[in-house]
Amino acid sequence: MHLTRTGRILTAATATALTLTAFSVGPALADTGDDSRGGHSVVRVHLLGSQPAPASPVIAGINPGGAPWVNDRSTAIVSEDGRIRVNIRGLVIPPPRGTGVNPVASVVATLVCSGTVGESTDPFSLSSAGDGRIAATIAVPEDCADPTVLIQPAANRTVYIASGMSSRDHQQSHDD
Known part of the structure; x- marks a missing residue:
């Protein structure tokens, strides 16, 4: 040609x-992990409802709830500067164990780093449909390996009802 x-x-x-x-x-x-207004993300995860053990693991000594929980698209983002944003949709116990309605009035979001329970948000409300959100600030350790966000009933912090764990590949891509 x-x-x-x-x-x-x-x-x-x-x-x-x-x-x-x-x-x-x-x-x-x-996705650079830059959270636009205050540094890189320590963790950016999709939250999943917990299942009774052993289906869901014990995380940092905290057991999964005793009933199965399901949810719609729910997310948590924690930035290096401590800003945390959690958006929960449809977190409920489905039939036959539950009624499909959320029985928990309020929850906290807890950051776990390196297998150690860190700081939690103040309690925030969940609707009967299992919807809730919070934007807050918590203390974030300088070294936060294997970050995980737990959603715990405010009245019972010995269990979690949803969680999101950062994958190593995702975290390493932000550290490079």
């Missing part, structure tokens, strides 16, 4: 534009 001089110029210009676009858009779309 023989290209005219104009065709070669247009082809080179198009290739250059595509290359520049790939190098400029790629980093902009990447």
Whole structure:
């Protein structure tokens, strides 16, 4: 195939534009872990309802709840500067063990680092549909390996009813 001089110029210009676009858009779309207003994320997870042991593990000495819990899309984000945002949707005990209605009036979100229970948020309300949210600040250890967020009934902090654990691959991608 023989290209005219104009065709070669247009082809080179198009290739250059595509290359520049790939190098400029790629980093902009990447999840850098930057939480925009205060540092990188220590943990950014999807929360999952707990199942009675042994289906859900004991985490930092805290047992999963005694009934199965399910939830819709729920998330937790903890930043290095201590900001924590939790958004819970549909956290309930389904039939036949439950009625599909949330029996817990309020919960706390607790950060676990390196297998040690850290600080919790103040209690926040859950609706009968199992919906709740909080934006708060907690103390975050400088070294927070294997971060996990637990959702615990405010009235019984010996159990958790939902959790989110950071995968090592996800955490390492933010540390690089």
